[in-house]
Amino acid sequence: MQYIITFSAVILGFLIALFLKPQKKKNIKLLLAFSGAFLLSLTVLHLLPELFEDSHHVHEGEHVHSSIPVGVFIMIGILFQIVLEFFSKGAEHGHVHVHTDENNEVHHIPWLLFISLCIHALLEGFPIHENTNLAYGIAVHHFPIAIILTLFFVNAKMNKWMVFAFMFSFALMTPIGTLLAEHLHFAQHYSKEISAIVVGILFHISSTIIFESNEGHKFNLAKITMIVLGFLLAYVMEMGHSH
Numbered sequence: 001m002q003y004i005i006t007f008s009a010v011i012l013g014f015l016i017a018l019f020l021k022p023q024k025k026k027n028i029k030l031l032l033a034f035s036g037a038f039l040l041s042l043t044v045l046h047l048l049p050e051l052f053e054d055s056h057h058v059h060e061g062e063h064v065h066s067s068i069p070v071g072v073f074i075m076i077g078i079l080f081q082i083v084l085e086f087f088s089k090g091a092e093h094g095h096v097h098v099h100t101d102e103n104n105e106v107h108h109i110p111w112l113l114f115i116s117l118c119i120h121a122l123l124e125g126f127p128i129h130e131n132t133n134l135a136y137g138i139a140v141h142h143f144p145i146a147i148i149l150t151l152f153f154v155n156a157k158m159n160k161w162m163v164f165a166f167m168f169s170f171a172l173m174t175p176i177g178t179l180l181a182e183h184l185h186f187a188q189h190y191s192k193e194i195s196a197i198v199v200g201i202l203f204h205i206s207s208t209i210i211f212e213s214n215e216g217h218k219f220n221l222a223k224i225t226m227i228v229l230g231f232l233l234a235y236v237m238e239m240g241h242s243h
Contacts, residue, residue: 077200
């Protein structure tokens with residue numbers, strides 16, 4: 001189920017952008033604000049408490065103490081995301097800065113953007129196999145990103161098959177991350193460290209989305225409303241999950 005949720009969100013965003021061509025940037029920004037709040041809430045309400053609940057591994061019935069505090073891995077995640085954004089130019093939270101020709105057109109896949117975005121999406125898939133709610137969080141996060149990326153590439157006259165290949169690959173990354181977390185011995189053994197790194201990544205992404213100011217550096221009422229709705233939905237889902 002988790003595979004379908006995260007994969008479908010990107011493909012749906014791609015199809016909406018391709019056929020409906022939404023042009024109102026304000027609505028997409030509001031959707032981004034909602035997704036950031038939703039993702040941050042799930043991170044704080046579920047992933048973070050789970051990480052600090054137990055500071056050591058449980059592997060095959062044996063407790064293997066980690067000498068490095070969980071907080072260090074969270075900081076590594078934040079720093080790693082900053083490095084990724086150096087190459088992606090912030091595509092993970094709705095900014096697309098790609099080199100175009102004199103006609104403002106893109107004729108090839110921007111590989112740095114593609115690789116950094118895929119690494120980001122792959123890592124996000126790791127904690128999902130233990131929490132379906134997080135799959136919804138990642139899906140809600142990826143949906144507006146898919147719309148923004150597709151719109152940009154289509155408007156920049158990139159070949160539609162190239163755009164599809166880009167978005168299809170991006171859609172596959174999170175399910176592949178979930179698959180690796182379920183079947184890779186290394187991922188299972190170091191699941192806490194990997195989850196902590198992902199928490200750092202999600203912290204950075206979601207907080208950046210929320211606190212990126214609108215025109216005039218102001219939070220307007222619509223944006224605040226979407227953020228509150230994102231928080232509330234995540235809280236309701238997490239409370240339902242815990243019971």
